[in-house]
Structure formats: C-alpha cells, structure tokens
Amino acid sequence: MSENNLSRQERKQNNKKRKKPSGGKTSNRSGKFKKIMTALAVILLAMMIAGGISVVAIISGAPDLDQDKLILALNPEIMDKDDELITTLHAAENRRMANINDVPDVLKDAVLSVEDARFYDHFGIDMRRIGGAIRANITGGFGSEGASTITQQVVKNLFFEFDKTITRKLQEQYLAVRLEQQFTKDQILEMYLNAIYFSDSRYGVVEAANYYFSKDLDELTIEDAALLAGIPQRPNAHNPFNNPEGAENRRNTVINRMLNNDKITAEQAEEAMSIPVEDQLQRSERENHQYQAYIDQVLDEVESIDGVEASDIYTGGLKIYTNLDQDLQSHVEHVMQSGDVINYPDDLFQAGITLMETKTGQVRAIGGMREPAQGVRQWNWATNPRRQAGSSIKPILDYGPAIDELKWSTYHQIVDEEYTYSNGTPVRNFTRSFEGSVSMREALKKSLNVPAVKALHEVGLDKAQAFGQSLGIPLDEMHEAYALGANGVSSYQMTGAYGAFGNGGEYNRPHTVRKVEFPDGTVIDLSPEPEQAMNDYTAFMISDMLKDAVQSGTGTEAQIPGLPVAGKTGSSNFTPEDREKYNIPDRAIRDSWFAGYTTELTAAVWTGYPNAEDGQILMNNNEHQISRHIFKAVMSYAHENRETSDFSQPDSVVRVAIEKSTGKLPSDYTPESEIIQEYFVKGTEPSTVSEEFEEAESIRGLKASYDEEQHAISIEWDYPGNLRDEFSFRLEIKDSQSSDYTLVDITKDMQYILENPEYGETYSIRVTALSDEDENLTSDPSTVEVRIPEEGDGEDDELNEENEMNEENEQNEENEENEENELNEENEQNENNEPENNNDINDDNSNTGNNAPGDNDTNASNNENNTETNNEEPNQNEPEEEPENAPDNTDNNEEPQIEVSEEPSNNEDNNSNNS
Numbered sequence: 001m002s003e004n005n006l007s008r009q010e011r012k013q014n015n016k017k018r019k020k021p022s023g024g025k026t027s028n029r030s031g032k033f034k035k036i037m038t039a040l041a042v043i044l045l046a047m048m049i050a051g052g053i054s055v056v057a058i059i060s061g062a063p064d065l066d067q068d069k070l071i072l073a074l075n076p077e078i079m080d081k082d083d084e085l086i087t088t089l090h091a092a093e094n095r096r097m098a099n100i101n102d103v104p105d106v107l108k109d110a111v112l113s114v115e116d117a118r119f120y121d122h123f124g125i126d127m128r129r130i131g132g133a134i135r136a137n138i139t140g141g142f143g144s145e146g147a148s149t150i151t152q153q154v155v156k157n158l159f160f161e162f163d164k165t166i167t168r169k170l171q172e173q174y175l176a177v178r179l180e181q182q183f184t185k186d187q188i189l190e191m192y193l194n195a196i197y198f199s200d201s202r203y204g205v206v207e208a209a210n211y212y213f214s215k216d217l218d219e220l221t222i223e224d225a226a227l228l229a230g231i232p233q234r235p236n237a238h239n240p241f242n243n244p245e246g247a248e249n250r251r252n253t254v255i256n257r258m259l260n261n262d263k264i265t266a267e268q269a270e271e272a273m274s275i276p277v278e279d280q281l282q283r284s285e286r287e288n289h290q291y292q293a294y295i296d297q298v299l300d301e302v303e304s305i306d307g308v309e310a311s312d313i314y315t316g317g318l319k320i321y322t323n324l325d326q327d328l329q330s331h332v333e334h335v336m337q338s339g340d341v342i343n344y345p346d347d348l349f350q351a352g353i354t355l356m357e358t359k360t361g362q363v364r365a366i367g368g369m370r371e372p373a374q375g376v377r378q379w380n381w382a383t384n385p386r387r388q389a390g391s392s393i394k395p396i397l398d399y400g401p402a403i404d405e406l407k408w409s410t411y412h413q414i415v416d417e418e419y420t421y422s423n424g425t426p427v428r429n430f431t432r433s434f435e436g437s438v439s440m441r442e443a444l445k446k447s448l449n450v451p452a453v454k455a456l457h458e459v460g461l462d463k464a465q466a467f468g469q470s471l472g473i474p475l476d477e478m479h480e481a482y483a484l485g486a487n488g489v490s491s492y493q494m495t496g497a498y499g500a501f502g503n504g505g506e507y508n509r510p511h512t513v514r515k516v517e518f519p520d521g522t523v524i525d526l527s528p529e530p531e532q533a534m535n536d537y538t539a540f541m542i543s544d545m546l547k548d549a550v551q552s553g554t555g556t557e558a559q560i561p562g563l564p565v566a567g568k569t570g571s572s573n574f575t576p577e578d579r580e581k582y583n584i585p586d587r588a589i590r591d592s593w594f595a596g597y598t599t600e601l602t603a604a605v606w607t608g609y610p611n612a613e614d615g616q617i618l619m620n621n622n623e624h625q626i627s628r629h630i631f632k633a634v635m636s637y638a639h640e641n642r643e644t645s646d647f648s649q650p651d652s653v654v655r656v657a658i659e660k661s662t663g664k665l666p667s668d669y670t671p672e673s674e675i676i677q678e679y680f681v682k683g684t685e686p687s688t689v690s691e692e693f694e695e696a697e698s699i700r701g702l703k704a705s706y707d708e709e710q711h712a713i714s715i716e717w718d719y720p721g722n723l724r725d726e727f728s729f730r731l732e733i734k735d736s737q738s739s740d741y742t743l744v745d746i747t748k749d750m751q752y753i754l755e756n757p758e759y760g761e762t763y764s765i766r767v768t769a770l771s772d773e774d775e776n777l778t779s780d781p782s783t784v785e786v787r788i789p790e791e792g793d794g795e796d797d798e799l800n801e802e803n804e805m806n807e808e809n810e811q812n813e814e815n816e817e818n819e820e821n822e823l824n825e826e827n828e829q830n831e832n833n834e835p836e837n838n839n840d841i842n843d844d845n846s847n848t849g850n851n852a853p854g855d856n857d858t859n860a861s862n863n864e865n866n867t868e869t870n871n872e873e874p875n876q877n878e879p880e881e882e883p884e885n886a887p888d889n890t891d892n893n894e895e896p897q898i899e900v901s902e903e904p905s906n907n908e909d910n911n912s913n914n915s
Helices: 008-060 105-115 127-140 150-159 166-182 185-195 205-213 222-230 244-260 266-273 292-303 310-315 326-337 390-406 440-446 449-459 461-470 480-484 491-501 536-551 576-582 623-638 721-726 796-832
Strands: 077-079 085-088 319-322 350-357 363-367 413-416 436-439 513-517 523-525 566-572 591-597 601-608 653-659 675-681 700-707 712-718 727-735 742-747 751-755 762-771 782-787 841-843 864-867 883-885
Touching (some): 105 185, 105 222, 105 244, 205 222, 222 266, 244 266, 292 310, 292 363, 292 513, 326 363, 390 449, 390 461, 390 480, 390 536, 390 591, 413 440, 413 449, 440 449, 449 461, 491 601, 536 653, 536 675, 566 623, 700 762, 700 782, 742 751
Parallel strands (some): 841 883
Antiparallel strands (some): 319 513, 513 523, 700 712, 727 742, 762 782
16 A cells, blocks of 8 residues: 555654664664763772872871971081091081061062962962973973972972972972961971072071171162072072072072062162172171082082982981092192192182092092182182193193094104194294104104194094093084193093093093982992093003103103103183283293193192283293192102002003104114104004115224334224124225225224335225125225334324324314214204293184284284193203194184183183183
8 A cells, every 4th residue: 555545644653663763773872872981980980099099198108297307407428438427517507597577578579479479378289380380291291390389398308308209299299288287377488498508508598698798687688689589499500609690690580570579669670680799799708618629529419419409418318428538638738728838929829639549530639729618619720610721632632532543653753844724824833933743752742733733633623522522521512723722621620531541541530429328228329430432552652652741841840759640731821912901921821730640540730810810820930830839749649658550551552663763663773872662553563674774884983003113003993882793894005106995804803903014105094894794785984094104214203193193183073073963963952942842832712813922923923822831940951831822713714712601700701712
C-alpha cells in the first residue's frame, strides 16, 4: 500500500519508527563522553590527592621555627692546608642590631620598593609575584626567577641549605606563612634589616650605614638609602668601593622604584640620581685582618659554588678547607708590608704576588696589598687588577704556541730586522737596531720584539689565543699587539699559566679552596681537574730557555743560588698623553713584572702605582728591579728545606750538539768554540754534517832562529791538542835564489833542526798542516824568515837580534790579529749588551706611531707603550729591559680596546695604555 493511501495517523506512526535509530546513536555518543570525563575527573582527583599527600609530606619535613636561629647565625670555619683552624668568620663582629623604630622611613621605603612592595599586604607569600615567577620559570627554566618575599628571605637565610629545589621552595613558603602568624610585620622587617648582607663582611643596616658612609641611620639621605637597598641583590657586584658604576646603576633603579611607588617626588628622584656614588662614600676606619688577601680569594671561590649566596657563607655553618700555608703567608705579608726586606720608594707604591704549588695549582700565599688589611674585600693587587703583562707574555702567546704547533727547536733562527704589523706599523726594538739572525733562545733571553711578533704571525692569532686561553689567560679577542703584552692580566692568572710550563705542560687552575663541608655532612670538592694544555716538549723547552733568561738575560736579579729557576720579566709604558699631563720622566714605566717557577713552586709578582698621578716606576733608581727582589725574597724562603729537582727532559725531546753558525751537526773540524747544545722535538733534529769547517786549522806560534854554535836553524810550532793525532806537518824551505819552496820533511813532530845553512843567506820557512786521513784537507801555510850571517862576520849578535826581531814581529802580527778578532767579538758583544738592550717595548694600542723615551723621531714616538726592564745595575753589562713597542691595528686599521675597569674607582687609571 502506498503512503499516499495511509491515514494521517498511520503516517505519523511510520515517521516515529524511522527516527528511532538516529536517536539511539546520539545517546551512545553522549554516554561515552560522560565516561571519559568521569575517568579524567577520577584521575585528576587522584593526582590532587597524591599531590596533596606529597605537599603534606614535604611540609612535614620542613625544619622547626627555632627561635634561636632567628637571632644567631652559624658562623663558618676556615682551615689551612693541614686542616688546622685559621679563623672563624663571625658575622656578629660586623653586625649591629637596630630597632625597627630607629630605622628611618626613607630606608624602609627604599628596601620595600625594590624587595617587596606589597610586604604589608600579603600573608608571607605574594601570589602575584608567584604567577610572574612561574611564567619566567616555564620559559627560562626552574630557578630563573624567584618570587621570594622579605618573609621568605628571612626564612631562607636562617633555616635552609643552598639548593634551589621545589621541595625547599615549598618548605620555605610554608614556614613564611607560619612566621607571619607568630610575628608582626614590623618584627619580621626588623629581622630582615638586621640580617641582610651588604658585602665586605657587613651585616645589617646599622653596620652598612657606618661602613659605607660613616653615618648613623637617621643621617641617611635618599641616595644613601637607595644605595644600601640595592646592594643585597648581588652584594659583591654592587659593592660601591669595588664597582662604583654597577652600584650607581642599581641605586638609580631603586630610586625609580621609590618614585613609582610614590615614596618620593620626581624632583627628589632627579636630585638623588644626579649625585655620583663616589661623592656619597666615606669608608669608616676598620681593624687589621691577618691573612685577609688570601681569605678574600677564599670567599670569592666559595661564592662561585652554584646555589651559594654571599650571605650564606656567614650564616650557613660551613667548614672551608683551604690550601693556605700560614708560615708562607706570614712571610709574604712581612716582605710586602714591613719595609725590612724591600726598600720601597714610597707608601703609594703597590705590589701583588701569588705563590702556588707548581704541580697542583694549590695557592699557598697571596700578597694583595702593601698595607695591613682593615677588613674583608679590600682591593687585592694580586687577584683584582688587569695590568698589561709586557714581555712576560711572550712565552705564553708567542714562543709557547710556536713550539707546540710548529715544533720549533730552541735553536730555531728568526731574523731580527725591520718588520711591521699587518697594517704597516713598524715593530721596533728599544735600541732601534737589529741583531740579524738569532735563535729563539737568544731572542727570548734578550727579549727582542721583532722575533716575538714574527713568532705570533707564524703560528697565527687564533692558535695563539687558544693556547693562552688553555692556560687561564682571559682572551675574549686577540690582537697582534698582544705579542708584546698589551693585554691585561693579574698575578693570580699569570701564576697559573707559568705553573703549567714547570709541570710538563699540565695546567692546574690556581685555587685556594680544596673543599667545603656543609652542616648536613655534604662535601663539595673544589679541586680542579688537571688539563694537558700543551705538549711536554713545549713546556720543557720554554723552561730551559727561561732558565737562561734568569742566569744571563733580563732576569738576573731574580737568581737564587743553587736553585733551578726559570722566569721572565715584563713591563709596560705610559701613554704620551699621560707623560705630558703628569710630566713623567723618559725613563719611567707603568708596570714591572716578574713571573718565574721551579719544579716545586711558581710565583708571579706585579709592581706599580694605582694611577699615573700617584707615581711612576723610575728606572734610574732601579725601582723596576723591585718585582725581581720580591720574587727572590719569597721564593728563597719558600724553598728552604725543600728538595727541588731540575726540569726533567721528556722522551719527546733530544739534546743535540750543533754548529752555531749553520745549525747542522758539527764536523770533525768544527772548533769547540763553534759547537752549542740545543733541544729539538724528537724527529726534527738535524742529520746533515756541516762542511763549514772542512779546512784544517793553521799551525800556531811558528818560530825560527839561527844557532851559531851548531850552525843550524831551529824551527818549532804548535797545534791544537785535540787535532795533533789526526795531522802531520809539511816543512818547506826557500832561499833568496829560489823561486819556489822545496820540501824538507813531513813529520808528526812540531820542531825541526835544519843543519848547515848557507852563510849570508836568508831563508823563508813554510809549515802546513796535513790531514792524515784526507790528503786534500790542508791548512793555510804559515811562514817565517831567518837570515844566516856571513862566515866570520862580527855582526852575529846583530843578526841574531834581527832574527829575534823578525820572530817577534811575526808573533806580534799574529797577536795583533788575534787581539783584533777578540776586539771585534767584544764589540759585537757590547753592542748586544747595551745598558738598555732588553728590547721589550710593549705596544700602546691607542698610540700607534709613538716613540720611546729619548727618540727624536716624532712619527715613531707614538709607538711606545710597554716597557721591559733588566735586573742589572747600571755598571753591569747584562742587558736591561726598556719600554716595549707594540702598536696594533688589526681590523680596518682600528686599534684594540683594552678595558681596565676592574680597578677600584678611586684607583682607576682613566688614561689606559690602550684606547
């Protein structure tokens, strides 16, 4: 039946039947969704329950709110190399308590504006800051940004270790809430202000105000309060004495926060920010601290531990095990500060020395200042400054890389000649003269500049930079002028680098701390792993050449009898602008260095003045020798009762006797005076025998005299003893009637009697040395004449006298020739040993084209920068170093920029040698 014939009721029933299947499917989908959501809800609930259980477990593990800890901190103990207690750093010694009612509003406003602006509104946790911190930690990793309130910081400093884990953070937040429940906001703020660390071992606002400004709290200005409030974030980085620029930037940030929080007006903010930090500071007088230069470095190394903050050192109950030798440290301080050992020119003259174990890198002593320390974190002249190294850098950036990469021998010849940097700027020696072909040994011993720059060019700047960096020298960039020490270094860094040469090429980072033990028993080992920075043949060859530099080169004032010392001098010059501004004498230098080592100990000494206006090292007064004298005084004492071996020749090195003039193996005829011993990397030594001296030596002292009684001519001569067994002598004679000589005899003797000569005849006698093995090898002949008187002639006496005169003249001519040769050699030696022949003229990167002192060449005068000085007194013939000349323009003729901002603001030299 068709649908058209159905009634309306029947059609409605059919339509309902068709819709049923569709309605069943929708119901099934809805049921599945509900099941999924139910399962997710169950999982989420389970996670919440598990999370809650975990949080409860974490919180239950939180420490108790010990009331005593809210007042007392756990002081650290510092041990020496023998684990004996040196000192306990008592934070309370530099902490004075303040009542919250005595803290001025301006200081409260400054601290709260930068640390916790909603302090009086939250309950110990700031949820808004937590949200921002979560976003930062998701994008930057956990720990990249914190959300700690002042309450949390109080809890963290007094109750927790130094890890940044979620567990510790949850416990910290829990205790912060509990702390807020037990104490008022003012009480918690008072705890914070009295516990906060302000660098230099200063805790609490009372001590900080007195230390930095010599003020009481009620005397603080807006800029004072802002400066103090900015320090705790990074206490040492924001220390205004050591980093005035960074401290001022942080101070101005705090002032802007105070302005934004309506704590001060715009006019007050502008006025406060206009005042230089230096004008605010007035350091208070402090007590002397023994070993402080060393302890300062200890604190720096402990603070470098990941998770340890500056304030943690004084409150965490640490045990710090150091490498300090108390006896050596006391001696170093005596040498530096007493005036009994070294005659310092004045009180402003400064010095810095680091003494380190060569084999381990363990620092035994540090001399950081000439005056006794009056507290922690004073300017340390051994570890803080970056002063130009001068020629003391040559083993590190020039000859060391050349040996390591190119396998140069100690004999390797370099032509000392007119030479330029890549931009055409001349490289000069101090004497304005050149020595021609010289060995690397001689170039380093005499500290010639041209060979050093050539070595850098040969090995390449990149490889030289990598070599220096492997020895701990900071080289973010590399310039040609660094070949002569235009880069900045500290005594601490130079000691580490030189120590590797004395340790077979193995570099140990210099360090004062062995390990740190925490109250819970956790121990962190801070001893660095040794690294092979160079081949052992490089270390040995550099050491052997630097021994010569101490024995007969520029470092003779540092010699220690009976001790195999290797070392190098270095110095830097003033800019022409400084010389003119401060009327600096020609023979005055800025820095003087000596770095040296034995197989046991290594030390690097810097001397100089903080600024050009404070003074200059006067070479006429031998003040440039003070760095050598400090080295000698310290190292002599340190090596007492120490068995110190010489540097051991490794298997990779061979010692070869070679001919000085050719570099080849000597022949049997090479004179002993022409044979030298040099070192070669095994496999690179010469194998060719020289033919330079394939000519026999002539006989010596030929004499002939007439014996009237025997009527005979007596002939005699001499010959080198080491050659007599290998040579015979051909004796020939010629009278006045003969045109040529006649052979008389070939003999091994060195005398002959010629009988029955003709009366009235004059004889010429010739003697030639002949090789017994090679008939073609003969010497140049030697001749002498003798006259025989007429028979019965009464002139016998006169003739004998004449013959004697002839012999004497022959001898005199020979002596004169020998004397002339010796004089020539002496003149050459004297030329090489000019009083100022050290030739270490370092580069002033900013003064390309300047002359050394005393040079009348205006264009050349601007090239002088760094000066290297010798250890000899003016009346000695040893070479003495002078300012080095090392201008550098490496990129598009632009000169390198050398930053010296590490020095303290009141000691900054704004007229850097490198601009």
